[in-house]
Amino acid sequence: MTKPESGISKLKSQAVVSDIFGTVDFPLKPNRSPHGRVTAVSMMKDEGPFVLEWIAHHLAIGFTDLVVFTNDCSDGTDDMLIRLEELGLAHHRRNVIPDGIRPQPSALKHAQLDPLVGASDWVLVFDADEFLCIRHGDGSLDGMISAAQDAGANGIVITWRIYGSGGVHDWSRAPVTEQYVHAAPPMWNKGWGVKTLFKFDPDYWKLGIHRPKIKNKHLKTDFPDSVVWLNGSGLPMEDYFKFRGWRSIVRTVGYDWAQMNHYAVKSIDSYAIRKFRGNVNLKKDKYNADYWALQDRNEVVDESALRHAGRRRDIFDTLLTDPVLHKLHFAALERAEARLAEFKGTEAYADLVAGLKEASKVPITKIDAKPPKPRDPARIAALMSEVEKKRNTKPKSERRHSAHPDWGKASDLYVRGPIDLDTDTPVEVFENRKLKIPADPRVFTPATIQLIMEGKFERNAARRIPKLLNPGATYLEVGAGIGFLPAVIAREQPGVTVIAQEEVPALAQTAARIWDVNGLSQGPALTLTTTPLIQPDDAPDAASGLKALLEDHKCSVLVVNDPRMTPAMLEASLKAVPDTPPKAIILGARALGDQLNADDATLVLTTQGYGVLKENPLAAALLFLHRSAVPEQDRTR
Structure with a gap:
């Protein structure tokens, strides 16, 4: 016009x-x-x-x-x-x-x-x-x-x-x-x-x-x-x-x-x-x-x-x-x-x-900034012009955009970019799986904060993974974030050795604080390490960080939550421990969808002797068991 x-x-x-x-x-x-x-x-x-x-x-x-x-x-x-x-x-x-x-x-x-x-x-x-x-x-x-x-x-x-x-x-x-x-x-x-x-x-x-x-x-x-x-x-x-x-x-x-x-x-x-x-x-x-x-x-x-x-x-x-x-x-x-x-x-x-x-x-999380009057859909509809009403007859898919990526989905636990914890800011604490977790907006996406406030932070994994561990087992999580799952396992399975690897300084710092607040002390049974998972590009072996962790700890269960994990890194690291492979490997939601997808991961792990169960008990993660640990009737491939 x-x-x-x-x-x-x-x-x-x-x-x-x-x-x-x-x-x-x-x-x-x-x-x-x-x-x-x-x-x-x-x-x-x-x-x-x-x-x-x-x-x-x-x-x-x-x-x-x-x-x-x-x-x-x-x-x-x-x-x-x-x-x-x-x-x-x-x-x-x-x-x-x-x-x-x-x-x-x-x-x-x-x-x-x-x-x-x-x-x-x-x-x-x-x-x-x-x-x-x-x-x-x-x-x-x-x-x-x-x-x-x-x-x-x-x-x-x-x-x-x-x-x-x-x-x-x-x-x-x-x-x-x-x-x-x-x-x-x-x-x-x-x-x-x-x-x-x-x-x-x-x-x-x-x-x-x-x-x-x-x-x-x-x-x-x-x-x-x-x-x-x-x-x-x-x-x-x-x-x-x-x-x-x-x-x-x-x-x-x-x-x-x-x-x-x-x-x-x-x-x-x-x-x-x-x-x-x-x-x-x-x-x-x-x-x-x-x-x-x-x-x-x-x-x-x-x-x-x-x-x-x-x-x-x-x-x-x-x-x-x-x-x-x-x-x-x-x-x-x-x-x-x-x-x-x-x-x-x-x-x-x-x-x-x-x-x-x-x-x-x-x-x-305690701030209330609602409009002076509650939103009234009926009143809004009454005030709409005929032009807007006509436009609203279009399908929502044509009228609405997708959410801003930094808002975060359930799998996007942590904010993107650098995290600055130097400023002392008031943070509300909520119980999740009987652990005190801070709803810290410097660390967590808004979607994650909502889960923390509702007591649902990593709820499915916290319920299921401890059941895979028997006394004497060793649990290794790479990309452990704030160390929530390692803390749950340390609390609920005291006979298990737990190693949490997280090299992002702010996340590792938060993990240490959470463990301390919840009365969990580091020692032989519970360790937080910042060993780099990925070595510099010019290093002879780019996957040597994960290799070293597997060789040193000979874990029973390996959980991968680092979004930088690639199929090649996973394959090279497992080949380094042919005699002591993890009995179970869990690929968490944070690791899947970036450098690693379900199909490529399944292909790599299958060649290394792993298979998936017919019924996966983990909602947003993939569970692979080494064939030596799976009864023949439960194997899918």
Whole structure:
């Protein structure tokens, strides 16, 4: 569909800035983009200490226009933005708030009618405590928008990353994006609010804080068909999101291209300043301990924003060369610090700190971030436009994507990529097979955490495998992960010698902690080894690690759970122990499906004298028994 040119569209080539814009000569000039006006719309109240960093960061990534609405400022935030407007680097607007309207919706109504916003080609609405972080390409908006357009898209739905305090208590003048680098796990779905960068025409779209809304008069036209949005990884969004929704779901979340870093709490002192000054939405009880527990997530380190630090710092330093901005910036800092000093010795401050510290101990599994009202499918259906209802007649397979791979299936026990355990974070513990297991999001996928909370972690294997072992047997597990199955066997079969091999440092560290918490001590009967399973590529024998384990321990049962295992490694290692082969070999779900598949494994093990039972007792694993240990009538081949 070709859209008719609206009156606002004609203004795109005309001057729509204020009379004071760019009236003061300054070394920094506004960005220009091949995509026209790429505009950020935001709202601020008493953000003085952070204004220049926010402006510098978003100039650094390529916005051509920064439009900021302010209300009731007492720390010079509005004066700083007015000066930035005079320098030609931002646009200040007064948020005149009608009675009964909250500041944020009021600002959006003003923005909808603003000539500059209306003349913008691309628009992103977001808050003063949010910083857009671009992972795509060279980290520029222009590059990301070009990629979206090359994919035939006209919008990108960008998901939050919730950043916590990182344990910082004291106030600091250090940049927010450099000081706070601890965040919620990317697959934590309670932190999946979104912000939408999209091709804007005010005749078709009504601005919203999370995503715009198609105006009713265009719903029954072919305009919705022209809306093509991508997620934060550059993949197509599901069709329903054109009409409703404000957060990602497991099928649409993505961070490969961009994320919206949300620094809602910062340090305890910074939070105290904000609590005692109010907020943009006038929610009286917003900045309480519950809000802190929700937003103070520090489970993983994410330094993505640091890629923009150099350019942001250069712009920030240049801004401070303007004597007016310099004076206003440091006055705002001194004012905040003076206010902090006033109430820092009060009982209210002490109570706040105590409450926040307790809130920081709430594990991520205890956080409740449900919408204010329960989801009502009937009400949602009633509010659906006829266009969306028609689209919903399509089969689900045509409307829905598969889940994001990092969400994890039952066989994907552990998160992908590096695991950082250096940060001390509160973790809830659950009993599984009478063993205490931490539901640690730094280690486990969300799907696995759900199993741990339900007491179902590796339940089938924990029930079945110990029954295969008799006193005097030796159990060896390669790729033992957190050492759960070895711990179960050590508890339930004390006459069995157990060796757990895990070379991923964080997993081995977690295994040692779990054993210790559950009163299991390492010794002759229970060993955790980090011996590398795979030697370097240039080593004479790439499978010598597994060979050595088999030769040293002469195990009765070998469990393979390392996803790097290959048929060749398995074959070469078994050939090294022809006189003492394991009586049973179990290929776990983690090992199957990557380098090793069931057919290849069966072929290799058959040549080494193994067969499968007619009835496999393991749900997600394959059990092979050496022919010498299987009665003739039970063999399948």
